[in-house]
Amino acid sequence: MEERLQKYMADCGLMSRRAAEEEIRKGLVTVNGVPAELGTKVTPGVDQVLYKNRKVVMPRGEHVYIMLNKPAGYVTTANDEKGRPCVTDLVKAVGRRVYPIGRLDMASEGLLLLTDDGALTETLTHPRHSIPKIYNVKVEGEITEEQYKTLLSPMEIDGYPIRPVYTEVLKRKDGKTLLQMTLYEGRNRQIRKMCEQVGLQIRFLKRIAIGNLTLGRLRVGEWRYLTKEQVSYLKGEENHV
Known part of the structure; x- marks a missing residue:
């Protein structure tokens, strides 16, 4: 049965449908040796789909869901044109091609x-999805009342309005301030750009x-499989964690 190419790529776990559409527009996807276009349809198991000259295939069996405690120094992608370390390098033992959901710079x-x-x-990266993401952010100096109020207020990032971000001061010590910030949307480098706007220099972001x-006892660089309950929670099913 035919289906849209971007849906097939998403079902294969390659990326979200929206991301697949962008890659198709860039000419990075071929079907049976012919550059694909938006609107191209494929029949799984019959048509050969290549992305960056690599075959796109449906994974066997059940899907895999992983939590990684990402270290600094890794890019959140499966392949990097500049040859930098990728987060997928840390989970090769899984034995399956997995891809990050969202980004950490x-x-x-x-x-x-x-x-x-x-x-x-696709669900978790869609703009209407509002699962909160919580960050600990250490900044240089002691945050002022004016800076704090600005972070709590509506702001603009790259010309787009963003929702107010709940911000709490956890600690002030040795000329630095530890903040906890809760995001319900995830624009590119949002926290860094917010802090830059109010004159705060980030020293650490996690x-x-x-x-x-939550990470629990998972050490930096380590990963584990999600439990069935955690997967159900992410899918919005009943019996949440």
Whole structure:
């Protein structure tokens, strides 16, 4: 049965449908040796789909869901044109091609989810999805009352309005301030750009939770499989964690 190419790529766990559409527009996808276009349809198991000259295939069996405690110094992608270390290098023992859900910039660390479930990736990265993401952010100097109030207020990032971000001061010590910030949307480098706007210099940024999912005792650079209950929670099913 035919289906849209971007849906097939998402179902294969390669990326979200929206991301697949962008890659198709860039000419990076071929079907049976012919450059694909938006609107191209494929029959799984019959048509040969290549992305960057690599075959796109449906994963066997059940999907895989992973939590990684990302170290700084890794880019959140499966392949990097500049040859930098990728987060997928840390989960090769899984034995399956998995892809990150969302992003953490190279200098940041903390909780990152990876999967081969394209449908879940699509759900969690869609703008209307509002699962909170919690970050610990250490900044240089002591935050002023004016800076604090600005972070709590509506702001603009790259010309787009963003929702107010709940910000709490956890600690002031040795000329630095530790903040905890909760995001319900995830624009590119949002926290760094917010802090830059108010004159705060970030020294350390770590995502510690996505909704009810926390790192627990997972050490930096380590990963583990999500439990069935955690997967159900992310999918919005009953019997949440």
